[in-house]
Structures are given as C-alpha cells and as structure tokens.
Amino acid sequence: MSVDTSVDLGGLRLRNPVLTASGTFGYGAEFAPFLDLRRLGGIVSKSLTLEPRSGNLPHRIAEAHAGMLNAIGLENVGVDAFIREKIPALAAEVVIVASVFGREIDEYAQACERLSESPRVAGLEVNASCPHVRSGGIEFGQNPQLLASLVRAVRRASAKPLLVKLSPNVTSIAEMAKVCEAEGADAISLINTLQALDVDLETRRPKLRNGLGGLSGPAILPVALRMVWQASRAVSIPVCGIGGIMTAEDAVKFLVCGATAVQVGTASYLNPAAAGEIADGMVDWASRRGVSRLADLIGTLQPWS
Amino acid sequence: MIRAPLRADASVLENEAMGAANRRLRLLVPGFEGFEPGQFAMLSPGAVGGALRFDPLLPRPMAIYRASSGSAGAEVEILYKVSGRGTALLAQARPGEQIRFVGPLGRPFPDLRSDRVALLVGGGTGVASLYELAVRGARLRAGAVRVLLGAKSARDLMGHADFSSLAVAVDVSTEDGSLGERGLVTEPLARWLADEPASDVYACGPTAMMRAAAALALRFGRRCFVSLENPMACGFGVCLGCAAPRRDGGFALVCRDGPVFDATIVDWERLA
Numbered sequence: 395m396s397v398d399t400s401v402d403l404g405g406l407r408l409r410n411p412v413l414t415a416s417g418t419f420g421y422g423a424e425f426a427p428f429l430d431l432r433r434l435g436g437i438v439s440k441s442l443t444l445e446p447r448s449g450n451l452p453h454r455i456a457e458a459h460a461g462m463l464n465a466i467g468l469e470n471v472g473v474d475a476f477i478r479e480k481i482p483a484l485a486a487e488v489v490i491v492a493s494v495f496g497r498e499i500d501e502y503a504q505a506c507e508r509l510s511e512s513p514r515v516a517g518l519e520v521n522a523s524c525p526h527v528r529s530g531g532i533e534f535g536q537n538p539q540l541l542a543s544l545v546r547a548v549r550r551a552s553a554k555p556l557l558v559k560l561s562p563n564v565t566s567i568a569e570m571a572k573v574c575e576a577e578g579a580d581a582i583s584l585i586n587t588l589q590a591l592d593v594d595l596e597t598r599r600p601k602l603r604n605g606l607g608g609l610s611g612p613a614i615l616p617v618a619l620r621m622v623w624q625a626s627r628a629v630s631i632p633v634c635g636i637g638g639i640m641t642a643e644d645a646v647k648f649l650v651c652g653a654t655a656v657q658v659g660t661a662s663y664l665n666p667a668a669a670g671e672i673a674d675g676m677v678d679w680a681s682r683r684g685v686s687r688l689a690d691l692i693g694t695l696q697p698w699s
Numbered sequence: 700m701i702r703a704p705l706r707a708d709a710s711v712l713e714n715e716a717m718g719a720a721n722r723r724l725r726l727l728v729p730g731f732e733g734f735e736p737g738q739f740a741m742l743s744p745g746a747v748g749g750a751l752r753f754d755p756l757l758p759r760p761m762a763i764y765r766a767s768s769g770s771a772g773a774e775v776e777i778l779y780k781v782s783g784r785g786t787a788l789l790a791q792a793r794p795g796e797q798i799r800f801v802g803p804l805g806r807p808f809p810d811l812r813s814d815r816v817a818l819l820v821g822g823g824t825g826v827a828s829l830y831e832l833a834v835r836g837a838r839l840r841a842g843a844v845r846v847l848l849g850a851k852s853a854r855d856l857m858g859h860a861d862f863s864s865l866a867v868a869v870d871v872s873t874e875d876g877s878l879g880e881r882g883l884v885t886e887p888l889a890r891w892l893a894d895e896p897a898s899d900v901y902a903c904g905p906t907a908m909m910r911a912a913a914a915l916a917l918r919f920g921r922r923c924f925v926s927l928e929n930p931m932a933c934g935f936g937v938c939l940g941c942a943a944p945r946r947d948g949g950f951a952l953v954c955r956d957g958p959v960f961d962a963t964i965v966d967w968e969r970l971a
C-alpha cells in the first residue's frame with residue numbers, strides 16, 4: 395500500500411515528516427557517506443550565530459543512562475560561512491532549515507535577516523535555549539516576556555517559515571507555545587535538551603567542564619511526548635516533536651501526541667543513517683496498518699475517558 | 700589513501716579474552732576496504748538485530764588494529780580492554796551476533812620517513828593504534844621502527860606477541876616489573892631519544908604518558924605525533940563533543956582533525 399508522507403510544517407512543505415535536529419547533524423554534508431539527504435523531510439543546521447564562535451573546554455559530553463549530557467558552547471562556523479561554504483555542498487532537493495542563536499535579540503534578528511537572503515534556506519528555527527546574559531543567564535525560552543520580544547523581532551526580520559524551538563526547562567510549556575503563536579511564529583519545535591548534571595565521584599567535580607549540561611537521548615522521550623502533547627493542544631500552529639527518537643515507532647508516537655513532523659537528534663550519532671531509516675520505517679508502520687496518509691496520525695491520542 | 704567511512708552491521712567472528720581485562724574482537728565488515736595506521740571505528744554493541752538496546756547509548760571509539768580480506772569479506776580486528784558499561788556489553792557479543800560499525804574514521808599517522816627511526820610508544824590500550832604503523836615500518840627497511848610498549852603488568856600488556864613477530868625491535872616496560880624493564884615507558888623513550896638523534900616519536904596511550912612523551916620530544920627537538928583519546932559521541936565531526944584545545948587558542952576535533960596530532964599544536968595544559 396502506498397502511503398502519502400507529505401506534511402506542511404508552518405509553510406514548509408516536506409516530502410516526509412522526518413527532519414534532523416540542530417547540533418546533531420553538523421551542516422549536513424558530513425552525512426553524505428551514510429545517507430542520501432534527499433530521503434529526509436529536511437535538515438536543521440547546527441545553531442548559527444552572526445559571527446563564528448568557539449565552544450567550551452573539554453569535557454563537553456558525558457554518557458548517562460540511556461542518554462548523554464552535552465555542553466558544547468556556541469561553537470559554529472557563523473552565518474556567512476554557512477551560506478558561502480556549507481549550503482553549496484547540499485543537493486538542490488535538500489530542504490534546509492537554518493537554526494539561529496544569539497546573545498542579544500538584535501543578534502538573532504540580524505542572523506535571521508542574513509540567512510533569509512539565501513534562496514536555499516527554506517525556513518528558520520530560532521533556538522530559544524540560549525542564555526540571555528543581561529537577564530542573569532536565564533534562557534530566552536524560560537521567560538514569557540523575553541520570548542515574546544525575541545519572536546517579535548525575528549518575525550519582523552524574516553518572511554520565511556519561522557519555527558521557534560522551545561526550552562523544556564519551564565513550568566508551563568503551553569504558556570510558552572501560546573507566546574510564540576501570538577507573536578507570529580509559524581510552528582514550534584520541542585524539546586531542546588533538559589538541564590542536567592552528573593558527577594565524577596573520583597574528583598567530585600561535574601563530569602562536564604561547563605558544570606551543567608543538557609540531557610538528550612531515549613531517556614527524555616516520555617518527557618518530550620508529554621510536552622508535545624501539552625503544547626499542541628494549546629496552539630493551532632503545528633508542532634515539530636523532538637526528543638529521544640531512536641526508531642520509527644518513537645516517531646509515530648510523536649505524531650499521535652500532536653506533532654506534525656519530528657526531528658531525529660542523538661540517534662544520528664549511534665547510526666548516521668538513523669533519520670533515513672526512521673522515515674522509511676514510518677511508511678512501513680503505516681502501510682502495515684492501512685494508514686494511507688501519515689498526516690492522518692497527527693493528534694490521534696485517545697485519552698482515557 | 701584516506702577512504703570514506705562506511706556504516707555496516709558487522710558480524711562477530713571471534714571475541715576472546717586475552718588475559719586481564721583485555722580482549723580481541725574479530726569482525727566481518729561487509730564493504731570494508733582498508734584503513735591507515737591510527738584510524739579508528741565507532742562500535743555500538745547491542746544496537747543491531749533482535750532486541751534493540753540503547754543503554755549504554757553511545758558507540759565506543761576503538762582503534763582498528765588489523766584488517767585483512769578473508770574468504771567471506773573484510774575482517775577487522777580490535778584489541779580492547781573492558782573498563783566500563785559499553786566495553787562490558789561488547790565483551791558479551793558472541794560469534795554470529797552483529798554490532799554496528801562505522802569506520803574507518805579520523806586522520807592517520809603521517810607516513811614514516813625513510814631517513815629517520817620511528818620510536819613507537821604505546822601505553823595501555825594505546826598500543827592498538829600503533830600496530831599497523833609498526834607493520835608498515837617493518838616493511839620499509841630494517842631498523843625503521845623501534846616499539847616501546849608499556850603496561851601495568853605483563854598480564855595487562857596488549858598485542859605483545861603480535862609486535863614481537865614483526866621484524867622490529869620491541870622493548871617492554873611494566874610498572875610492576877613483571878615483564879621487561881620496571882617503570883614507565885617514557886624512561887626507555889628518553890634513552891632512545893638521546894641515543895638516536897635521527898628519530899621521531901609516535902605515541903598513543905594515557906594522556907599523562909602522551910604529555911610526557913611530547914615534553915621529551917620537545918626537549919630533544921624531535922617531531923612527535925600523538926593519538927588523543929577524548930570521549931566521543933559521533934566519531935565523524937558532527938557533535939563537536941570531542942574538541943581538544945589547541946595552543947593557538949582554538950579547538951580541534953579529535954575525531955575529524957585527529958586523533959593523530961602534531962604534539963606541538965596541542966594545548967596540554969587545557970586538555971582534560
């Protein structure tokens with residue numbers, strides 16, 4: 395049975411609902427030996443800043459039970475090098491979403507403006523998990539007023555489909571989702587990593603040089619499903635589900651909980667072809683059950699009555 | 700020649716204990732076409748086949764010890780030490796089972812120079828990264844390489860029999876004196892650097908050993924290449940997790956720009 399896999403994620407027309415998560419897929423070309431990127435719904439770049447940046451001292455990563463911690467820092471090649479060197483390495487059919495990061499709202503807005511000038515950039519994803527230094531290091535995505543100003547500014551800076559990636563480190567994800575919708579975001583992506591800490595008992599120091607890090611991987615999947623469900627019920631713009639997806643069944647769960655599309659993150663480290671296999675696996679899953687459109691699965695969670 | 704990496708479901712041919720916590724893993728890797736000395740692979744035990752498991756989650760970086768083309772395809776050999784959850788799971792892999800293999804990865808050791816003696820210094824599991832270099836040195840000419848192997852004790856020593864069967868000189872140091880000279884492998888290194896003015900150092904082992912080898916080489920004004928061991932998540936340059944600080948202030952990715960580096964570019968102070 396043939397399955398219609400196409401979805402519309404806030405104006406991004408995707409051939410299937412599987413994208414790759416920012417920071418886990420480099421700039422795309424690194425995966426060429428393992429995977430035909432044209433098989434994916436799209437790719438999301440490493441978060442980009444206006445100027446190139448260097449990251450944190452090692453150790454930057456540590457394994458956790460069914461997951462990993464990371465504190466990479468802001469390391470990226472910068473917006474200009476991305477446009478000049480990274481984009482041309484990707485085939486024309488690859489849907490490119492540029493992830494954007496900044497220390498200040500203005501920096502975000504300028505980066506969005508520059509990226510929007512490239513016809514190859516299909517959409518923007520604003521990473522709201524960046525600490526706002528002037529507010530004492532709180533993440534943009536943790537404060538509704540800060541988040542509103544950020545989304546307003548980037549909305550003005552670009553007419554491209556605009557995704558806002560939410561931090562899960564909040565009390566009410568529904569409230570943050572509503573802020574994004576009210577300020578003109580076309581879709582929301584969630585979740586980013588959960589703030590975490592692990593300890594090296596020999597030295598009694600944090601395992602990561604940065605101290606705190608972000609937890610990703612299968613350990614966070616149920617948290618992500620919960621937040622996607624809550625956010626998707628709170629807004630009418632589409633949701634892109636992220637967090638711990640390792641298999642096609644995991645991805646289908648996100649659709650059922652209300653996501654229109656998903657992003658595969660940490661899984662690409664263990665298996666560089668994971669995103670492609672998950673896209674294929676979703677089709678198999680659907681055709682075995684007589685589901686003719688993947689989009690028909692969206693938001694079909696049957697709550698206990 | 701640096702080949703593009705491949706991802707394969709590798710079949711376990713053999714996974715035998717070698718004494719202490721050391722093991723030898725022989726894999727059948729479909730499509731594998733060879734590697735260069737110092738290159739590595741990412742191995743994920745438990746990630747392929749029947750009951751998928753994602754804990755421990757990350758693949759483990761392991762040097763490619765040896766490879767050959769067998770009757771059924773390419774065979775790749777890994778020498779590893781069981782030291783934590785991932786390698787403990789790897790130790791349970793039985794012949795016929797499959798594990799995920801991504802490789803060959805990383806930039807290899809530079810070619811040996813015909814007018815120099817290469818001092819290959821290996822400590823602990825770092826020994827595995829040097830074997831192919833020793834093989835090539837033995838082929839180059841007599842006396843092209845001298846291998847200095849170090850371990851805690853004779854039982855912990857990896858690959859000794861294999862190195863000894865090559866036409867290269869092998870010196871052994873153990874910390875408890877149970878084989879060869881008692882002490883650290885850097886002690887014979889200092890003597891050879893003094894005796895052999897036309898020598899270069901190729902080192903792989905614990906960070907403290909490589910730091911000491913690099914300092915010795917610098918003192919004697921010799922070239923020194925080290926193969927760094929940072930924790931890795933991906934192994935091919937996308938997670939940015941394996942960064943090592945450079946002396947010029949920036950970072951190099953151990954998996955992509957290394958694992959082999961000229962020791963003078965590494966910021967040994969800031970390296971974890």
Ligand SMILES: Cc1cc2nc3c(=O)[nH]c(=O)nc-3n(C[C@H](O)[C@H](O)[C@H](O)COP(=O)(O)OP(=O)(O)OC[C@H]3O[C@@H](n4cnc5c(N)ncnc54)[C@H](O)[C@@H]3O)c2cc1C
Nearest residue numbers: 760761762778779780782783784785786824827928929930
């Ligand atoms: C390029 C390279 C080549 C290597 N080659 C070999 C080899 O040929 N034989 C061998 O026995 N070992 C080798 N190692 C070291 C090997 O990767 C670690 O011993 C192994 O990852 C430890 O895993 P674990 O499950 O036993 O430990 P755990 O403590 O469970 O590991 C937890 C996490 O830390 C990482 N980690 C722990 N120790 C190390 C280490 N020394 N280096 C890098 N990451 C580490 C693990 O990969 C994992 O992500 C190599 C490392 C690198 C970077």
Ligand SMILES: Cc1cc2nc3c(=O)[nH]c(=O)nc-3n(C[C@H](O)[C@H](O)[C@H](O)COP(=O)(O)O)c2cc1C
Nearest residue numbers: 415416417441464521585586610611637638659660
């Ligand atoms: C090493 C690493 C680096 C990451 N870098 C970024 C980043 O630059 N921007 C971003 O928005 N998210 C980043 N993320 C978060 C992921 O995109 C994703 O939201 C998160 O890892 C949860 O998904 P997963 O469990 O499938 O990995 C990073 C995650 C990891 C593990």
Ligand code: FES
Nearest residue numbers: 931934939941954
């Ligand atoms: S291990 Fe991921 S970038 Fe090196």
